[in-house]
Amino acid sequence: MNVSIYRGTVVYAAEKERLAAFSGANIVVEDGFVKNVLKQVPEEYAGLTVKDFGDALIIPAFSDLHIHASQYAQRGVGMDKLLFEWLRDYTFPQEAKFADCRYAEKVYDALVKDLIRHGTFHASIFTTIHTEASDILFRKLAERGLYAYTGKVNMDCNAPDYLCEKTAESLRDTERFLLEHQGYATVKPILTPRFAPTCSEKLIKGLGKLAKKYACGVQTHLVESIAEAAWTKELFPDYSCETAIYEQAGLLDYGPSVFAHVIFPAREDITILRKSRSVSVHCPDATANITAGIMPAAALLKAELPVAVGTDIGAGPNPAVYRQIARAVQLSKLKAFFEPEGNEPISFAEAFYMATKAGGSIFDRVGSLEPGYRFNALVLDGLADDFSEMTPEEQLERFCYAGDDRNIIARYLDGREISP
């Protein structure tokens, strides 16, 4: 048994209502899992050296459940454009470049490093339609031991010619991708229809068959904007709601279902999302940047839906999930301001819970530092000024609002120290 002990101020969110904070705590890690968080080092470990981080915070690593890996190359650019201009001038041409594996190699390498730099060790990631480039990202994630779902994107209609697949080829390539990526310890393939308007019913039903055959989950965008929701209704008139398209295809039965944005859910969507334990992913910066709106996060939490956080690179600016925690709180206030009916601010604890434990729930025991969870953790320092006292919770909040990766002084994944 491999045992390590780390001392510091341990902070995590076991439940969405509050943060747990333990100052001067010893976190005992056995074979990569948290055994316990204790005031005193137990007798049985008396001989072990304690790695002492002093007053630094030890928190769970972040879970980012919505990333477009290819868009990492365009982060922070074209952000004052309207959505259709941003897609036409930046996003689609960028995605087309991933036909070139050498290019994909460079971008995906930079992204994976940046994820680790910012403390994101658990992620659900879109690539592009290109199977070979998608394989490159898959292998890079696996090599670094990150916990991830990733899948090649499917789209067979309503997309630029140069990114539009033939239905049969899309399904064939997807099956090949699934077959080639079975059996990895931490990374798993996931079905990734881009969003309903770019997928024919035939394609979605075909993906449903693959979901069953390979016991595989799904990630996509859901009721992301008023225009998208209306367009989907027009394209799929026989479904009671957008989520029903995926449900009836059998896509919600075999793995995690991860729906980005969920800004305009109908009552029927909520019912299916709850029943299927699908995760709704709040990407606050991104949906503001593309003028889609703001997720009704408080209402979804109240409806007992699992809600996670995503950066949505490149509509979001960078892989700092902690900044999206701050943004989720901030935009919940604006949402309640502009649309008071049914909306209210979320708390910092709720947002932190969403970005750690809730997002981590689609993986295996990650996103918290409760006993039994993997020691996927970050050590944060330099947050308190020397002229004022701050509680651990206040330091964590400051990190999310005003800190950056320089505050992350150590990173642990499955109990091993890693660096970008």
Place this chain on the structure above:
Amino acid sequence: MNVSIYRGTVVYAAEKERLAAFSGANIVVEDGFVKNVLKQVPEEYAGLTVKDFGDALIIPAFSDLHIHASQYAQRGVGMDKLLFEWLRDYTFPQEAKFADCRYAEKVYDALVKDLIRHGTFHASIFTTIHTEASDILFRKLAERGLYAYTGKVNMDCNAPDYLCEKTAESLRDTERFLLEHQGYATVKPILTPRFAPTCSEKLIKGLGKLAKKYACGVQTHLVESIAEAAWTKELFPDYSCETAIYEQAGLLDYGPSVFAHVIFPAREDITILRKSRSVSVHCPDATANITAGIMPAAALLKAELPVAVGTDIGAGPNPAVYRQIARAVQLSKLKAFFEPEGNEPISFAEAFYMATKAGGSIFDRVGSLEPGYRFNALVLDGLADDFSEMTPEEQLERFCYAGDDRNIIARYLDGREISP
């Protein structure tokens, strides 16, 4: 004549409609002022060494027209609270600490360093009611040569007892502050009534007399929230609008008038603001955090009001004005989304102009790199990835959305290189 030449990609906003960008440009600086931006180094300077920054961007330093210096100590904390809780539990107790000059010394020292770190060389800054502590900030700004207006805060009603001044004492202390801070080259005192509800009419009129006697400007908060605007109307029923309170006291006649937030201006406010060339200061992160709303920036620009940018530390998270440029664009999109009537997104160029030249307009020739302006400039590097080409404008945009102070590799103030 002291001449220096810097080579790089020079980017600035001479007008709000567009950025000017010159790659491989030589910027000739004579005695701290920009002489010219040229493709070739002129014959007359052939003997001078050119400081070559390669592909790095050379941009004007930032102007932050709304900062609460004391709140630097509470940045990024209590951000999920409602406004009254945030004031009661964080802001007012924090301000009270500035009765202690040793405390003020530490906080203001850290703030001034952080302003320089983030490239803010021009600022309009609130302190607290404490004259001695306010003097400390004034001297620190002057010692570093920053361009600033700062003044002790006035409030004589509707504030916690421990922060409430007697009217006569408030005026006497203010006059002393004005007298003691005449004749500095770059820092000037400014009248700082906190906002209308915490100031009696007698106090505001008294400040108006001081404005005339010392030819002094004013900074305050204006129509910041629905509640504040309504409260002010109740307290000052005889005025046509909130701006009229300051106008009729003679506060808009002698120096810059700097109004933070301006979220709910009436037609009468706009008329006075335009006539007096008062500057409205957009603090997007801050007014979202305190649930005040979003400034109708596009509408104010269209009404030809001068509009600048502020971080509003500590309702805003840190002194990075560049991040508020990004946020101003982002929140203008949300404003247009939630309240389409009369609102539209602003462009990146407009937001950058606001945060440099428009904000700089209350000082002497700062905020641009046009000939005749002071060489108050930042050099930015590390913004383009090695796998993709980016225009200078795109690099600048990425800096504002996703960069940080590590991208600022050199800082010039009046032509001298400085560091935090």
